[in-house]
Amino acid sequence: MHRNISSNNPQENVRKKYIWKIFRAHQAVRTLWVAAVVGIGLATSIQSNVFDDLWIPCGESVIVEAYYKGKNMNTFSFSQGRWARRVIVTIALISAGKVSAAEFLAGAFVEPMITYEMGNSGVNYPSPLSNSSGKVEGIGLGGRFGVHIAETFFAGLDLRLAYPQFKDSSTNYDAKSTSSNWGLFVGMQVPVVGLRVWASYILGGEVNPEKSGLLDVKFQNASGYRLGAGYRISIVSLNLEYQQIKYGQAQLEQAGPFTGTSTFDSVSLQNNSWVASVSFPFDL
Numbered sequence: 001m002h003r004n005i006s007s008n009n010p011q012e013n014v015r016k017k018y019i020w021k022i023f024r025a026h027q028a029v030r031t032l033w034v035a036a037v038v039g040i041g042l043a044t045s046i047q048s049n050v051f052d053d054l055w056i057p058c059g060e061s062v063i064v065e066a067y068y069k070g071k072n073m074n075t076f077s078f079s080q081g082r083w084a085r086r087v088i089v090t091i092a093l094i095s096a097g098k099v100s101a102a103e104f105l106a107g108a109f110v111e112p113m114i115t116y117e118m119g120n121s122g123v124n125y126p127s128p129l130s131n132s133s134g135k136v137e138g139i140g141l142g143g144r145f146g147v148h149i150a151e152t153f154f155a156g157l158d159l160r161l162a163y164p165q166f167k168d169s170s171t172n173y174d175a176k177s178t179s180s181n182w183g184l185f186v187g188m189q190v191p192v193v194g195l196r197v198w199a200s201y202i203l204g205g206e207v208n209p210e211k212s213g214l215l216d217v218k219f220q221n222a223s224g225y226r227l228g229a230g231y232r233i234s235i236v237s238l239n240l241e242y243q244q245i246k247y248g249q250a251q252l253e254q255a256g257p258f259t260g261t262s263t264f265d266s267v268s269l270q271n272n273s274w275v276a277s278v279s280f281p282f283d284l
Helices: 010-044 048-055 082-094 101-105
Strands: 066-069 072-078 107-124 134-149 153-162 165-168 173-189 193-209 215-233 236-255 258-264 268-279
Touching: 107 153, 107 165, 107 236, 134 173, 134 268, 153 193, 173 215, 193 236, 215 268
Parallel strands: none
Antiparallel strands: 066 072, 107 134, 107 268, 134 153, 134 165, 153 173, 165 173, 173 193, 193 215, 215 236, 236 258, 236 268
């Protein structure tokens, strides 16, 4: 753009320089805004009608391009930046997936899953008793329920129910068990197709093995975390998670010929395991 704004009138020169600075500042803001919208278009595969919503803060009637004719700074010509609109709409239309404006902003979702857990466990006893080691392995079910923003950020409730085989070395415990836990999660994802990552904070749960020999025990008060990653294609996601869960209380329901419930806060179960799953996220 031509920038000869000098004149013989000092006051006119000051006015023109001030106008030029305002225009250059607006150009910088416009450039950043267009870059942001392009990035959102690439990241979220939005439809062209969403562009209209995103463009409103920039304004259809504001100056997006200005130039003076000759040396007369009092006469301006304005353009609405149609080239930028065409770029954004083109990116949106050629994107592999499309979501509506409402879905782009926010929405609820549900994600049922089938899981397979495999890992190590150990019972921690108070001194002078030594700790034990064991294994957990088996299938399960789960579900995430929550909200998403722009199909990029998501958060909600994480529920799990599994039926692993529970083994422990100290008493040769070997029995089927029922494991359940729940917590809160947050995550990020590439919409429609792409990588997903999340983290869950486990707030409660229990492991209840069936009776093995003359022993019957249950572990409660679960707490811990779960980290996961997956790859989503439409409504199918292949996932792998790592979890560390501590069950801070043990209930002895039978020991030999003696029955009844005795609670031990000094005995805990530690579960460190991997969880592979297939889940099916879809919007409500």
